[in-house]
Structures are given as structure tokens and as C-alpha cells.
Amino acid sequence: TPNSMDFDTRTVRLRNRVGKRKGNVVADILSRYPSDGEASYEYPREQPIVAMFEVNNTPEILQLMSDLKQHQSDDPVLSQIIANKQSGAAAPDARTQRVWSQYNFTNNVLVHRSQNSNDVCLAIPESLVIKLVDYHHQLLGHFGATKVYNSMKREYYWPNMYRTIKKRLRSCDLCQKTKSSNRPHQGPLTPILYDHIGDLVCVDFYGPLPTGRLGASYVFVVIDVFSKFLKLYPLRKATAKIAAKRLIEDFSGYIKPKCVLSDHGTQFISNTWQNSLRAADIQPTLSSIRHPESNPSERVMRELGRIFRAYCRENHASWVNHLSNIEDCLNYVPHISTGFSPYEILYGRTPPNPLDAVTSGLLPVRPPLTREEIHEKARENLKHHANLRQKNQKGEVTVLEIEDWVLLKNKVTSDTRTHQFAKFMPLYSGPYKIIAKPHPNTYQIADPVTNEIKGVYNMTNLKFYHRRDD
Secondary structure, three states, X not given: OHHXXXXXXXXXXXXXXXXXXXXXXXXXXOOOOOOXXXXXXXXXXXXXXXOOOOOOOHHHHHHHHHOHHHHHHHOOOHHHHHHHHHHOOOOOOHHHHHHHOOEEEEOOEEEEEOOOOOOEEEEOOHHHHHHHHHHXXXXXXXXXXXXXXXXXXXXXXXXXXXXXXXXXXXXXXXXXXXXXXXXXXXXXXXXXXXXXXXXOEEEEEEOOOOOOHHHOOEEEEEEEOOOOOEEEEEEOOOOHHHHHHHHHHHHHHOOOOOEEEEOOOOOOOOHHHHHHHHHOXXXXXXXXXXXXXXXXXXXXXXXXXXXXXXXXXXXXXXXHHHHHHHHHHHHHOOOOOOOOOHHHHHHOOOOOOOOHHHHOOOOOOOOOXXXXXXXXXXXXXXXXXXXXXXHOOOOOEOOOOOOOEEEEEOOOOOEOOOOEOHHHOOXXXXXXEEEEEEEOOEEEEXXXXXXXXXXXEEHHHEEEOOOOOO
């Protein structure tokens, strides 16, 4: 601006305005260092620590430390060192002499001098170790073992100090429920393998979507686990009644399901869904809670999203028009795990191709495989790829046992009405006790006190709970 351009040519006089309270000497630590009335430009200046986190048993700890000399005399190990120092007698052996030589008295209290840093620290008797660790852990805001150890080692010493702190803090209930793990919790990969068409059929709803032709806003996905053959049904509403009707009256015309797997959606746990399937001699079953990976239909959902993004980007409501073509593409393309297309496994012949009239005359005649031969090769390929996935599994594998105690990962959401913020809520709840193991990676958990069953959960939603002996 014109005013700023000729700023350097003007004479500017700056004057500090003294406030009503002694010149505004108290300042926000985030804005500037407080002034003591004298000009000083040596930074950083030390700031006094007013308080950390409040700990309820501070008076108790103060009393224990005041009686430290007596506690040292009562300790079976430190009392021997005290007696040795007072009498001047020789230690029982050379190793003990080396250890005891690191101790001495300061103000009539036994202290330890480090051989590496030459620091002098208070020798802590075993009876005070856990209480001091718990106190500093709370005082420092539940920091981890390394930070607590680095803080305590300046004033205290006992053998295997870091190991003791780490073991104690590992069993802190609050830390286990609020701290996220750097390593994912996963069990051994257990692929879903079936040998025949219709042994297991998986279902799920995809939506809601933009309202398309005939008012459809959902896709009912049905896929056979063995053949990978699928049907995509556009629906106006995602209800149990209409889904059961599509499965029983239409899909059963292609494949007769023996068992149907779904998630815990309200439609699939309803009596309408359960009773309709049982009446049709179909066994309904549910995947583990909050673990969509155990339902193979989730893979189809990701493909639907990818294809819709590619073909419906200009008109989002046109997804219904593409649904039939998407279904054909997924059924006609060979699946990587079986080596055959779902159409080929179901019907025993290759799917139609618009170029067959030309390409068939250019290639030698291939002896066709029978439907049984296709199924046998598909079984072999499924097992082969399952073994490869198990062999190439990455990350640490955790196996839990019955009677183990675990924490359950919370599914939290913010609520403006109760002023609850999801990021401030505990990551885990519990502890719970494992009472059954229905499948290799799923566990049934219950309250350890009331034995009330919480549910069946996959390993990815659980974390081993370290209990304390006291």
C-alpha cells in the first residue's frame, strides 16, 4: 500500500504502555518469557515447574521417603550392605564385594554410586519399589517405561530398575485402555475353503446409493464362496423380507445354498431373515462382530465402488444401468484363486465372448474339461493360493487361549448432545475373559465377574490384558 511503501522514510517513535498491574510482567508462556523487570536477552530461561499431574497418595509417599532409613534397615538385602559398611567386614566373595562397593552413606542414608555416570542415587528397598513406580507413573501423566525410567534414575536406584518399571507399567489398566499399539493385533491367516458349490454363500448390502432407475438405492450382493459366482440385485429398500425373497426365489435357481453367511446388520439378525432361510432348508450364520474381512462379499463391494467411480462419474444415478454388465464381467473373468471364471465353474463351459466367431478359427481346438475336472482343479488352486497367503503373512501373529483376559476395541463416535469427543474416549473397554474359541481367529468373551457374554469377536478387535498380582 502507499502507506507501507514510504514507511522507512518516516520517523516512528515506539513507546511501551505500562499496564495497571506493574507493567504486565506476567505473560503467557506461549507468547513470551515473563520479565523480572530487568532487560535480559539470554534464552532459553528456566521456568519453574508449578505442578505435574495430581497424585492422591502424595502424603503417603512423602512419609515413606521420610522413613527411608528405617525401610532400608528392614530390607533383607540392603540391611546386609548396611551391616557390612558399618562393621567394615569383608564381603563373602569377590562378586558381592564389587556390588557392595558401589554403596555408601550420605546423611545416614544408604546411597548407590553408578560406575558409569558416577551419579549418586538413593538405594530403594524392595518394599518401596512398586509404590514409587506407580507414583511417578501417575505424576508424569502415564508416560511409558523409558520416560519414567529416565526420570527416576536420577534420584533412585535398585537392581534391574528398567525391567521392573517396564513390567509394572505394562499392567497399568488405564494405559492399556487408552494407548494405541504400534503393532497390529492379528491371528494366523485362516482362509475360508469349501469344496462344493453352495456349501457357503455370502450376502451383504451395498448402499445407500443415489436413487436410480425404478427407485433403487441399494445393491443386494450374493456370492458363492467356492465358485465365486455372484448376483447383484438392485433394491429400493434394504429389508430382510425382500433380501430373503431374492435369495430363495432367484439365486437358488442358480445355486442352492446350504449355509448363508452375513454380518450383524439388523436385517440379518431379524426373525424374518432367520426364519425365512430355515424354512427353505438354509442355515443362516453370522461373521464375527466388527470384522468385515471375514465376509468375502466385502471384496465385491470394493470392486463395485471402483467400477461405479469409473462409469458413473458424470451421472451418479446411472449405476443401476451398469449393474447387469458389472455382474457379467465379474462372472466371466477368471478368478485368481480358482484359475477359472465363476461362469465356467458353475456351467462347465467357457463364457461367451463377442470375438469367439473370429478367434475360434485361428486357434487349435482345445479339449474341453468336464465340470468335475474343473471343480477338482479349482479346489487345488484354492488350496495352493491359501497356502501362499499363509506363508507370506506379514506382521506378528498373536494367539489367545481360553481363560486369557482381553480388552475389546471400542467403536466410539462423537456426540454433541453429551459433549463427548471420540478422540478423547478410551480405545478399549474391559477387561473380559475368553470363554470359547469357535474358530481359529474368533473368540467368545464374557465379563470375568458376572460371566455375562459380551459376544464373539475376531482377534483384530482384541488385545491381551496384563493383569496385576496385587
